[in-house]
Amino acid sequence: MEVKLAKTAGFCMGVRRAVDIVLDIAQHETSRIYTYGPLIHNPQTIELLKSRGIRPIENIEEIKDKNNAILIIRAHGIAPDERKKIKSSGLKVVDATCPKVGYVQSIIKKHTGLDYSVIIVGDREHPEVDGLLGYTGGRGIIISTLEEVDKIPYNEKVCVVAQTTQNLDDYNKIVEKIKEKCSQAVVFNTICSSTEQRQAEVTAMASEMDAMFIVGGKNSANTRRLADLAQKKQSSTFHIETPADMEKIDFGPYNRIGVSAGASTPNWIIDRVMDKIMDGQSRKLKNIGTLLNLWIYAIKTDIYSAIGAGCLCLVCMLLQNIPVSLTFIAIASLFVYAMHVLHRLLGRKPANLVGSFREESYQRYGKLYYYTAGLSIVFALALAFNKALPVFLFLFFLFLAGLIYNTITFPEQWNFKSFKDLPGSKNISMSVAWGIVTAILPALDKDYSFNAGLTVAFVFSFGIVFIRSAMSDILEIQSDKLIGQETIPVFFGRKRTITILKIISLILLAVLLVSSPLGWTSSLSFLLT
Ligand code: SF4
Structure with a gap:
């Protein structure tokens, strides 16, 4: 597979x-x-x-x-x-x-000024070609097929350009034929390198795979061209717009599947298609891989985050030299699970437009997720109450803060509609909450006062969660920008976010390196560097 x-x-x-x-x-x-x-x-x-x-x-x-x-x-x-x-x-x-389209416009403008006629090889209906034609001063000809070359008049002063998303082989054939008629033709290869690379990769991939999925608008010429190219090498080629177009496709016969997408296909649609294909492939393993399927499900839902919170809580207790308590591990896991699920349910993205397997699943089983989140928070609070009153109160106020963050809306005239609209608030609030449940709550069990070990554990937990959430936001920067989500990468940009994450990583490294020799934490901090 x-x-x-x-x-x-x-x-x-x-x-x-x-x-x-x-x-x-x-x-x-x-x-x-x-x-x-x-x-x-x-x-x-x-x-x-x-x-x-x-x-x-x-x-x-x-x-x-x-x-x-x-x-x-x-x-x-x-x-x-x-x-x-x-x-x-x-x-x-x-x-x-696009600057590359601007370059083609400038070639046409220059040669029109030098009294050349201009032949544009491209799709007559395409807006780019329409725009290019406007630069020919009324002396432009559009050629879409090899046959159409027969109709052009003999002319020595001809400049030939291509629509940027044309196929190179087809363009070369047309140019050869034009040269038979106009031997002095000045030819420019204006096919965009990104188009060439995309087409070359699809052609190579289609020969290797059992099936090809080309993702993109049915009205996108470059996507249709990709599908045509793939079809020439692989008869099992599917041009799909969204995962909904895949419902009736039987994945059974295909063990090797290739996926590509047009220049106007956003990442979030490609991600959903990949999810759907992986889903179809993992269903084939149903009989031999129940455990594997469970693991995949855990990764795709917030159970994975809950497991992560439990592990981080264990590490923070070991760092602080606190006796390991399964209750605190359970509290961290249940709380993180509940808050992540509530955050997703209360702040759902526009239906059917953006989202991965996880969002689809939240839309389909919304009630079930509400019940599991509710039960998890009740269990977490009960366990905390059973431990100590300060632990319960801390957790309860943290829960309330989470609800306020997700539900309170500001007055219409304000620039920000809710706390969620404050740039980076999601990354920071999530990291603080994880830091509290994994590092601070276990310390409240004893008559622990503020100490350096607690600070290191909190900083470690906060830093790890912040880096992880900002990194996953970098991958989702495109869809977050589209729906107006103010994450750290959207606010600072990709490059600056990476620089910030590198600085945080260095700070974490330095803190972990010095904290054990200074007697603040256990020697585990060395292992974590
Ligand atoms: S394919 Fe994209 S990068 Fe290339 S010319 Fe067209 S818009 Fe520009």
Whole structure:
């Protein structure tokens, strides 16, 4: 059983840049935001953008209040005449044209100025081609197939360019034929390197695998081209938009599955497709792998976090030289499980749009999750009460703080709608809560006062959880930006977040190295470095 995800799957540089530009504007601007045409060819992402007030329009007349609006030009670019028209309307315009498309526009502009006719090899209906045609000064010809070359007139002064997402082999064939007619043709390979690499990887993968899944909008030309290329090498090729398209597919015959995605497919959809395929594959192992399936389920749900909290609690007790107590391990596990589940249930992302197996499962079995979370918190509080009153009170107030964090909303006129909207609040509050239940609560059992060992254990637990949650947020930065979740990576950006995490790791390392020789903690701190 093998499931392989192409390295080149998902957003290309130009699409990522355009999406980032739009989302950054949405974060800081109060004006209405419009995109000139759908920002990307992916219906699910367009729905998410709409939920954030970012609307696609086909014509600037659709914008009523032009003084209070920003219009984004998408990665495909537009024709110069259209640009002029938009600017003269008084609209505030932000240009998110991909620099690589801008390069093709500049080639056409230059050669049109030198009196060349321009042949654009591409899809007639594609907005990028439409925009490029606008730079030809009315002397452009679009060629979509080899046969169409027969129709072009003989002309020595011809410049040939390609739509950036064309297939290189097809382009080369068309260019050969053009040269037979126009021997002096000036040819530019303007196919984007990201497209070439993506297509080469899919072709290679399709020859090796038993089945290929190409993920992306049915209206996305580059995704359709990927599916065509895969189909040539592998007859079991499926072009799917979302995991829902996979319901009727029988995974039985396929042991090696390859997955790739178009340049406008967001990571969260690719993740869901991967989850679905892994699910189908693990069902095949049902008879021989019940334990394995349970383990996979634990990883995909918050049981995994609960196990992690129990282990961290054990480590913190050993660090502080406190006698190991199974009750505190159980309290940490039950509390973390309950709060993680409640946090997910109360702060669910827009239905059916974003989410992995976990979110799907939370939507389907919401009630069951509420019951298990409720029972877990009751058990945790009962165990804490049985231990000592301060332990119970600490845990109870922590639980209340968690509820307030998840439910209280601020007045409409405030910049932040709830605590969750405060940048980085999720990472910090979660790390503090873990630090308290794993390091501080076990210490409250004794007549423990504040001491250095307790501080080291808390810092260790806080640091580990913070690093882990920020790292997983780095992986989800794209979907978090789309739905407006203010995580540390969204606020600081990927690079700065990695720098912050490196600094925290170094601090943790230094604290653990000195704490045992100074007599603050047990020698376990050496092992943890
Ligand atoms: S495929 Fe290439 S040219 Fe087109 S938007 Fe993406 S990076 Fe830009």
